[in-house]
Amino acid sequence: MDGSQPYNPRTVEEVFRDFKSRRAGIIKALTTDVEEFYQQCDPEKENLCLYGFPNEQWEVNLPAEEVPPELPEPALGINFARDGMPEKDWLALVAVHGDAWLLSVAFYFGARFGFDKADRKRLFNMINDLPTIFEVVSGGAKKQAKEKSSVSNHSSSKSKSNSKAKGSEQQSKFPKASTPKDDDEEGLDEEDEEEHGDTLCGSCGENYASDEFWICCDICERWFHGSCVKITPARAEHIKQYKCPDCTNKRARS
Secondary structure (H helix, E strand, O other): OOOOOOOOOOOOHHHHHHHHHHHHHHHHHHOOOOHHHHHOOOOOOOOOOOEEOOOEEEEEEHHHOOOOOOOOOOOOOOOOOOHHHOOOHHHHHHHHHHHHHHHHHHHHHHHHHOHHHHHHHHHHHHHHHHHHHHHHHHHHHHHHHHHHHHHHHHOOOOHHHHOOOOOOOHHHHOOOOOOOOOOHHHHHHHHHHHHOOOEEEOOOEEEOOOOEEEEOOOOOOOOOEOOOOOHHHHOOOOOOOOOOOOHHHHHHOO
């Protein structure tokens, strides 16, 4: 299978990095690449699985033939349920199974390389700090972020929108990647990152960082890394109303 070259992370940090990369691949399949994923999950085909790889890519394929497999296998037959329920519910079901598979792979590595109680606890806490695939796909991660920071974010973003540091309304909507700054400007960036630290990318589920370009969907109001949705700062300047891939696909199917 593509991207499935033997890879054996041996430390807690390496296993967590492997977890994040596989997770990013699955999230990509269920969000930005959802149309392609949907088409590949043909119910007329045999048992299919959704794999995430350490290179952040994904693949829909038949399960491994060797018994027992080298790694724990994802849920079988995700394609069979595709046409038997609403698409949103089906994607949520695949996401839940994806979460379960990622945990099994991470703790397989932990058992194989002798992680002790402290290592296992540290690995789980690192994993638990990330929203689950299900939370990202269902929008639960965004809701949690809003609940944590809605009051402070709304009040401070209003005041900042009128300040020199924040600039124009368009700069607020399309934040630019950072450039070399003096101490005062760096302080403002730190404040901005604290305010929006709970904001999660609707595609990869990672946290906001002030040195990255982000863009907000005008339809669902989710934020995305520009790199995740293939939008550059220069291109964003010419977009009057931005629609994320999910909202664009929904409009096309309706």
